[in-house]
Amino acid sequence: MATTQPTYRPLRLAVLISGAGSTLANLIERIRDGRLRGAEIVLVISSRGAVRGVEIARQAGLPVKIVRPIDFADEQAFSEAITTAVDQAEAHLVLMAGFMRYWRLPPRWQGRVLNIHPALLPRFGGRGMYGQHVHAAVLAAGERESGCTVHLVDLQYDHGPIVAQRRVPVLPGDTPDTLAERVQAAERELYPEVVQTVVERGLEWLGAK
Numbered sequence: 321m322a323t324t325q326p327t328y329r330p331l332r333l334a335v336l337i338s339g340a341g342s343t344l345a346n347l348i349e350r351i352r353d354g355r356l357r358g359a360e361i362v363l364v365i366s367s368r369g370a371v372r373g374v375e376i377a378r379q380a381g382l383p384v385k386i387v388r389p390i391d392f393a394d395e396q397a398f399s400e401a402i403t404t405a406v407d408q409a410e411a412h413l414v415l416m417a418g419f420m421r422y423w424r425l426p427p428r429w430q431g432r433v434l435n436i437h438p439a440l441l442p443r444f445g446g447r448g449m450y451g452q453h454v455h456a457a458v459l460a461a462g463e464r465e466s467g468c469t470v471h472l473v474d475l476q477y478d479h480g481p482i483v484a485q486r487r488v489p490v491l492p493g494d495t496p497d498t499l500a501e502r503v504q505a506a507e508r509e510l511y512p513e514v515v516q517t518v519v520e521r522g523l524e525w526l527g528a529k
């Protein structure tokens with residue numbers, strides 16, 4: 321007897337970017353080659369117009385919205401534009417991927433927005449702690465290890481509940497660049513793994529973390 325396919329609804333992702341888009345490129349690649357299953361990117365929002373991440377999104381045929389702070393009267397109006405865009409896209413989950421702006425997300429989005437940060441939070445986070453600044457600070461502090469953190473986004477920078485972390489060693493002779501490379505390799509594994517777990521266990525899993 322023929323069995324019916326279970327009804328299957330992909331997890332709809334909106335990805336927020338500001339720059340190079342390497343995190344976005346990795347997600348696109350993994351969805352394409354099937355390493356990340358059951359998720360689709362329904363919208364990419366960039367806080368800057370002329371960045372590589374926008375090109376990557378367009379080349380992949382994804383809908384892109386440029387939402388630049390400069391086009392809005394204040395942070396609240398900018399935040400509302402982001403909220404409207406993710407609402408209209410009917411996203412289930414928002415992934416910050418090198419997004420360098422503050423989004424004052426409304427309560428209904430809290431618990432459904434993730435960020436990846438290139439250090440072991442709660443250390444080496446907060447305003448101004450992004451990209452190479454983070455790796456330089458880790459080296460200056462003489463740390464023996466670093467890593468990356470996926471966390472839920474709340475109203476404070478790099479602050480919400482930690483969902484997952486991956487550690488990497490800091491090696492003798494490391495520069496911010498060599499350390500960044502090692503951390504980013506860990507990021508490329510960790511972020512899709514977290515999304516895959518949300519696909520499998522549902523958004524409730526994030527709340528339970």
Ligand code: GAR
Pocket residue numbers: 337338339340341342343344373417418419436437438449450451454504507
């Ligand atoms: C990643 O290393 C990510 O952890 C970092 O930006 C890089 C991604 O940029 N994010 C932060 O520092 C956020 N505080 P890209 O995806 O634009 O290449």
